Amino acid sequence: MMNRNEILHGLRHSPKVDVCVLGGGINGLSVFRELALQGVNVLLVEKADYCSGASAALSRMVHGGLRYLENGEFSLVRESLVERDRLLRNAPHYVAPLPTTVPIFDTFSGLANGVVRFLGLTRRPSRRGAIAIKAGLGIYDFLTRKRALMPKHQFRSRKATLGKWPALNPAIRNSATYYDAWVSHPERIGIELLRDGLSAGPNAMALNYATVEENGAGTFLLRDGLSGETLLVRPRLVINATGGWIDIANGALFPPQARPAPLMGGTKGSHLIVDNPALRDMLDGHMIYYENEDGRICILFPYLGKVLVGSTDIRVDDPGTVRCEADERDYILQSLAFVLPGIAIRPEEVVFQFAGVRPLPASKDSFTGRIPRDHFCTVLEGEGGGPPVLCMIGGKWTTFRSFGELAADMALERLGLPRRIDTAERTFGGGRAFPKDPAGWSRKLAAASDLSEQRAAMLFERYGTDAEDVAAFIAAGPDQPLPHGGYSARELVFLIRNEAVEHLDDLLLRRTTLAISGALSLAMAEAALALLAAEKGWSAPRTAEERARFLNLMHERHGVSEQTLSARNEHRSELCETTARSG
Template identity: 30%
Template sequence: MTDIPKVDLFVIGGGINGAGIARDAAGRGLSVVLCEKGDLGEGTSSRSGKLVHGGLRYLEYYEFRLVREALIEREVLMNAAPHIIWPLRFTLPHSPEDRPFWFIRLGLFLYDHLGGRKKLPGTRRLNMLRDPEGAAIVDKYRRGLEYSDCWVDDARLVLINALDAKEKGATVLTRSPCISARREGGVWRLTTRDTMTGEEREFEAKMVINAAGPWVTDVINRVAGSNSKRNVRLVKGSHIIVPKFWDTHNAYLVQNTDKRVIFINPYEGDKALIGTTDISYEGNADDVKCEEDEIEYLIAACNRYFKEKLTRDDVLVSFSGVRPLFDDGKGNPSAVTRDYVFDIDETGGAPLLNIFGGKITTYRELAERGLKRISKFFPQMGPDWTEGAPMPGGDMENADFESFRNKLKQDYPWMPMSLRRHYARVYGTRIARIVGEATSVEQLGRHFGGDLYEAEARYLLREEWAKTVEDVLWRRTKHILHLSEEEQAGFAEWFEARLAEAA
């Protein structure tokens, strides 16, 4: 009989919170298993607005502490992963019918100063009729403001946290839901099942951390047979992707007539990402999808401000995610706090930490605080370490991405500029793990279209838990937005053949 592996922590949920906790705990010397029922970041964490931001609109709900902490984390994360997190300037055209100009200017003054901003430029006023950022905006909006936040590749942020956890000794299981968790003799007995192979694995853990996001209460009730007085409120946020319809490099933040704000961000070079909606959601989080009325809502918000009018035919892709917000009793989904809450159940000497709420920007801090909360159970646990530590691929001198990218021109003079940029942005300093000994494009193997070559696909299969075509084309990269249907089909045929070989 095979011995059951014994670990300190068993983390359920491979979204940003679970991956961040696994990384932090493994770096403190704890033995960790991270299990995810689907792909890493497949749920909420890859369906965000792709921003590391303080949450400007949260100031309106007096969430000053949350905004301050998020603004501080914004620069921490920029330094840790400059390849996937970078500054973005937002133009906010002022609508006289909505919030007054002085009110927005005051909010941006607080936004500039609450978090001890060091790297990012501050707010400036714009004349929308004269400044280039106003050229795409209809002439009735004469005044505007410009401020800073950061872009993030959300799916890869999850992925590199899981990679770091693995490299620090954690076991990472994807497509392996926890099907059973029971307390027995002061420890947890847990069983996972690989949904692709049917293989079941058993573990013994001193503690379970429930970071299942929208499924947190399902894990509490069905899997662990426990209970909690706390709950999450599910709020659906939908986005659309359209061809980019303005010439400058900035993003836009516009106010809608219902007081919500909509982000319109440059995406993948020639596209725009527009979102998000905020709708209470009662259904199965696995079945969430963008509805037609949400698409119409987002298009209408853009058309209120921009000279070039969007139509339904411009929408290339739509997607939705369910945010698991801590239920603080607020009626308006936009007013529900984006803060997080911990709940510890110590029944039977086998503790369970449940996590309610949270947001991408504060995930690292959430992990750090969560581990402090459980430190009494693990006196051998090491100290805090993640604040100044680079992420996999982010270990660049002075966190200077542009200097790093310029050096790649010398290291890989044979590589086309678009491919070099793709590898730099997605993999950072780990580019050599994809390129290997290649000295020409031909040596990267089969070309599937766009910037996708066989060498990258093999790396993702080998190192990053890619098990489906979507894992490669949508979450680990965004190649799907740059390949024709025929090219996607060709890649799918090749990929399935490689999976069959490995089986």
């Protein structure tokens, strides 16, 4: 895999590429991988870090989209269920079945919604009753009947529901349980797609922290955001896969007099991570997929030892400034209090929050829940001899592979090139050679690398079968413990060296789950920073600047202050002292 300096050196001497993909979110990485595996000379450029926008802010659901049936989006639901099942097979290290329970408060409500939508009218969403939900789940079962990877749905009576979940709102009439899936490390799936594309050879190149803008006469100016260097690139085709930033990116790709009309109309979704063991245990491994009193769909489910709860659906103009605002946080907690009136969440139990922009097509629909969630591609012809720009519009995380395939096939047709490899059943990353007996595999890894069985199992949980490479690196040199006992210095150094880590948030928010799981302390952040600074050769002032940058990001975007991180230091020290005394 080429490093950053090698890529920049190669572009200085040979600026021509077949395709330049803008956007290193899940859809951009997917189309990059598709094209790279076909032997296309492809360059991916991401202005921040890979999967740092909407692809870091999803609900962690891998699903068909039960509520999209109400919009009449049957083909999207069918495609989503097929891709969900492929991910269960191709990425079993990160994607797993999730029993999902729907509390039902009415019997007949919601039946008119689908009819009204079919007639092209608008209607504020109403509560979905038992009959509407039963019909939707029947369609779900029908669409997956041939694969049958998971059980069919089942209905429970009010008594049976409250017997299993006594904390639920007692006003319910029934509940229904069906199976979808969840993803534990979506940002790591993005990195694995990147690495799978780069494995194709020197025809595939990728840069994070870089931008592209039109330069006239069919050329574009690539700006390295780290060094400030600029150089020319000459693509035959540009793919705009920037999601909520598509219109902003088009503004840089076309001269002012030729800028296209807006294509996007994204909405913001915010989520909270809650550290409440009673709530987590009460869920019993299920997602609760419920409607708030206003008809808005909300979710909560166990996530990495905590509980994920969300979300909102608010129109936004600038995707670069989104964060979970106080009123959204209040709304989410109010929705939780509605469905589980006996559960009280204290402010300090919200250990992390995040927000992202759903990349939806431009729409005048007055209700955001009615905006189509499907995906498609629009080609804008270049100006003044410039290359065409293929814009990837819409899309949901679950369908990233099929969306990338669609865009790649359109690009291949434009370039007059054949498809050589089908990715539908291609495993990737730590899903390759996935064992039937993970515990036995981890024991063998421990014996081969001289790590403890516990550490080997932890590495397998984080990286799947790629844990073999991480363990070999850890065992190859002297290691040091870190303030978070689940990680060591050499594990983080492996990530820094092999996964394009350029900033501290790349490491702590996306290559690991330390921040989102509420496990990050100030001491751990500073230890990780020391490792990163040593690897990058940063000066003391540059390191201090990075520390301030990270702490500001955690506070402004994720609601975690330096004082909160520092308090976690003290909490961990107390735990260590208690453990030592009990030992």
